[in-house]
Amino acid sequence: MKLTILGCYAATPRTLTNPTSQVLEVKNHMFLIDCGEGTQVQLRKHKIKFSRINHIFISHLHGDHFFGLPGLVSTFRLLGREKELNIYGPKGIKEAITMLLKLGDSWTNYPLRFHELSSGESELVYEDDKITVHTIPLDHRIYTNGFLFKEKLGERKLNIEAVRYYEIDKAYYNNIKRGRDIVTEIGEIIPNKALTFDPPKPTSYAFCSDTAYKPEIVPIIKQVDCLYHEATFLESETHLAKKTKHSTAIQAAIIAKEASVNKLILGHYSTRYPSIQLFKEEASQVFDQVELADDGKSFEFI
Amino acid sequence: MKLTILGCYAATPRTLTNPTSQVLEVKNHMFLIDCGEGTQVQLRKHKIKFSRINHIFISHLHGDHFFGLPGLVSTFRLLGREKELNIYGPKGIKEAITMLLKLGDSWTNYPLRFHELSSGESELVYEDDKITVHTIPLDHRIYTNGFLFKEKLGERKLNIEAVRYYEIDKAYYNNIKRGRDIVTEIGEIIPNKALTFDPPKPTSYAFCSDTAYKPEIVPIIKQVDCLYHEATFLESETHLAKKTKHSTAIQAAIIAKEASVNKLILGHYSTRYPSIQLFKEEASQVFDQVELADDGKSFEFI
Numbered sequence: 001m002k003l004t005i006l007g008c009y010a011a012t013p014r015t016l017t018n019p020t021s022q023v024l025e026v027k028n029h030m031f032l033i034d035c036g037e038g039t040q041v042q043l044r045k046h047k048i049k050f051s052r053i054n055h056i057f058i059s060h061l062h063g064d065h066f067f068g069l070p071g072l073v074s075t076f077r078l079l080g081r082e083k084e085l086n087i088y089g090p091k092g093i094k095e096a097i098t099m100l101l102k103l104g105d106s107w108t109n110y111p112l113r114f115h116e117l118s119s120g121e122s123e124l125v126y127e128d129d130k131i132t133v134h135t136i137p138l139d140h141r142i143y144t145n146g147f148l149f150k151e152k153l154g155e156r157k158l159n160i161e162a163v164r165y166y167e168i169d170k171a172y173y174n175n176i177k178r179g180r181d182i183v184t185e186i187g188e189i190i191p192n193k194a195l196t197f198d199p200p201k202p203t204s205y206a207f208c209s210d211t212a213y214k215p216e217i218v219p220i221i222k223q224v225d226c227l228y229h230e231a232t233f234l235e236s237e238t239h240l241a242k243k244t245k246h247s248t249a250i251q252a253a254i255i256a257k258e259a260s261v262n263k264l265i266l267g268h269y270s271t272r273y274p275s276i277q278l279f280k281e282e283a284s285q286v287f288d289q290v291e292l293a294d295d296g297k298s299f300e301f302i
Numbered sequence: 303m304k305l306t307i308l309g310c311y312a313a314t315p316r317t318l319t320n321p322t323s324q325v326l327e328v329k330n331h332m333f334l335i336d337c338g339e340g341t342q343v344q345l346r347k348h349k350i351k352f353s354r355i356n357h358i359f360i361s362h363l364h365g366d367h368f369f370g371l372p373g374l375v376s377t378f379r380l381l382g383r384e385k386e387l388n389i390y391g392p393k394g395i396k397e398a399i400t401m402l403l404k405l406g407d408s409w410t411n412y413p414l415r416f417h418e419l420s421s422g423e424s425e426l427v428y429e430d431d432k433i434t435v436h437t438i439p440l441d442h443r444i445y446t447n448g449f450l451f452k453e454k455l456g457e458r459k460l461n462i463e464a465v466r467y468y469e470i471d472k473a474y475y476n477n478i479k480r481g482r483d484i485v486t487e488i489g490e491i492i493p494n495k496a497l498t499f500d501p502p503k504p505t506s507y508a509f510c511s512d513t514a515y516k517p518e519i520v521p522i523i524k525q526v527d528c529l530y531h532e533a534t535f536l537e538s539e540t541h542l543a544k545k546t547k548h549s550t551a552i553q554a555a556i557i558a559k560e561a562s563v564n565k566l567i568l569g570h571y572s573t574r575y576p577s578i579q580l581f582k583e584e585a586s587q588v589f590d591q592v593e594l595a596d597d598g599k600s601f602e603f604i
Contacts, residue, residue, distance in 0.1 A: 037370065096402060
């Protein structure tokens with residue numbers, strides 16, 4: 001998986017900082033997560049092909065997480081898109097986008113499918129043969145979901161030397177990769193483990209923004225390879241975090257520690273602080289593997 | 303008057319070009335005209351104080367002219383604005399903006415007044431003691447208005463030497479500035495013209511975008527000091543201009559010539575051309591005083 005941060009600052013777009021948006025590249029998908037104002041310019045800047053985006057996940061309907069969506073949907077039309085576009089987001093998102101398009105008398109010439117969310121429980125919102133995406137119900141001022149992207153466990157890997165040694169016909173290879181044992185002509189059973197290696201460990205990524213400190217999400221994101229968790233405030237503004245239903249860097253780190261995640265990426269910084277390094281310093285008191293998101297930065301995890 | 307171009311390119315925001323938005327500074331006002339995506343970042347970049355913007359004029363409801371408005375309205379709230387904000391634009395704009403704010407449960411904490419337009423005739427939409435703003439009905443794919451900003455004729459200027467020569471009491475100065483003649487104690491009439499100079503010539507600016515070639519606007523914009531007229535296409539794409547209800551550079555120049563304006567500024571360029579200089583070259587065949595808008599460029603006219 002490769003994560004590219006297009007924007008990771010709270011509140012309003014500024015000259016050098018962008019509101020929330022990121023792209024997750026996984027198994028030939030380019031999932032767009034949130035779409036603050038200016039996202040389409042950020043996509044161009046980072047040379048991400050618009051045509052590769054077929055699924056957009058919106059956490060909640062605050063402007064800094066979706067005011068770039070109407071423009072992106074319109075630009076897809078101008079670029080002559082024909083492929084279906086899927087948008088997953090809170091109930092109300094369909095009416096908002098369709099209304100804006102209708103006002104401009106400019107409906108899309110490609111299929112636009114909305115998947116409106118309203119459940120308070122984690123639910124499966126996307127699945128194909130290699131990937132699942134579940135919601136992570138968060139606790140913010142309005143209805144908000146994070147998203148959990150998980151690779152499925154792949155097929156077992158063929159041990160070429162072993163299958164040659166046992167002189168197994170190629171016709172059986174697919175069955176072996178699916179975990180089957182082999183019975184030879186003389187009735188001998190060769191266990192699958194002797195013919196294969198374990199499949200690569202599936203990778204997982206959890207996006208959690210915006211949210212107050214919510215330990216109830218820990219079981220959902222348990223042991224993910226990477227957790228992006230918002231950290232709008234530092235410890236000195238804990239009262240503001242509580243009031244606005246955001247998290248502090250330390251609260252994000254506690255969630256990461258409790259969930260035993262591999263890596264924590266912080267983001268959604270309030271612009272009141274002189275340096276985002278302060279977020280890392282505070283979170284590192286609780287959890288070791290802390291990284292800082294920043295606009296344009298990429299992370300790879302396997 | 304000082305005009306600052308925040309964005310003047312057609313269709314979609316790109317890394318180096320912005321959709322339509324401009325600021326007209328006149329008599330202590332900062333009028334914002336159109337508000338494409340990214341306008342708030344452009345305002346910051348050009349160090350225009352958000353608090354000075356009290357009136358926003360929206361030509362039409364295509365995304366490249368108003369998708370920056372929801373974000374700007376939200377940012378005003380985050381900045382703690384208290385002053386009233388007035389938005390002038392096509393019917394439907396109120397529902398669109400209020401719906402987006404309601405979805406985010408984030409109504410403004412300052413008065414937000416919408417002035418919805420639906421007339422096909424030029425009408426007065428704003429007036430104070432120094433300025434009027436009228437609509438200029440345009441011909442585009444959806445309901446669209448340009449805007450005509452006109453200074454009012456000011457008071458006459460006192461000829462200090464003359465009033466001293468006639469020993470006129472200061473109590474009469476205001477009446478003299480308003481054009482009154484003076485009758486001296488011995489009944490002699492001193493005509494106003496002997497005591498005053500003509501007031502400074504009022505300045506006027508017409509913004510016309512987006513529109514097909516529409517000669518019917520000529521009487522409305524007659525002899526303005528500056529006309530911004532869209533020129534999306536060059537002559538070679540006249541068929542596209544007709545089909546999409548846009549103008550060519552030459553059509554913009556014909557309007558400028560027929561209206562005897564002082565200066566023509568071209569903008570709303572399609573990004574298909576290698577250089578915007580081509581627009582100036584074509585328009586200059588018809589009209590002498592042609593200038594090219596570009597993002598970040600300012601024009602002063604008196």
